[in-house]
Amino acid sequence: QKEVEQDPGPLSVPEGAIVSLNCTYSNSAFQYFMWYRQYSRKGPELLMYTYSSGNKEDGRFTAQVDKSSKYISLFIRDSQPSDSATYLCAMSPWGGYQKVTFGTGTKLQVIP
């Protein structure tokens, strides 16, 4: 079993929809949680960075962490075609990027 599980999709939604992306994990030592967006043939780009449980909002994006269930989510409101990309969850026991564990990514397509 992988430490981080993420549904690979693809997920296809109409423009303006609310998108929910999720990851589960098994390592209870993870305390730092990240969501990355990766366009085709590009490097990952950080969207959200959270510590421990709770919610964090940034514009149209909301990240949720439930450590008791080992479950994290990213919500995208009013989705746009430009949101079409692969979304990677990532997590680490420590702050920083040494030995971050990534999910496999969910491919999202927002249809105009």
Add this chain to the structure above:
Amino acid sequence: GAGVSQTPSNKVTEKGKYVELRCDPISGHTALYWYRQSLGQGPEFLIYFQGTGAADDSGLPNDRFFAVRPEGSVSTLKIQRTERGDSAMYLCASSRRTVDTEAFFGQGTRLTVV
């Protein structure tokens, strides 16, 4: 440059050959990371530098892989006797400090071993 620069962007090599992949981090960033991303997978950690020294190389798959950062800036990932299974996107990232909440990734080098 403004971001992390990786060269070449694409590399095709024959099985058994030696390759070098270069990463030029953001100026002033002391921490540098190499990750490998296979098709349809998330990035996997390879090695992390703090300054000139490799602080953690536990992700390197075997002794064919080696990385250096002699002056604490540019880093080179070296792969000897390449195998078809080495084909992947090799990503480099940098952050100002190890504990920073954001690391910036380059566009990657897509390595294909034929």
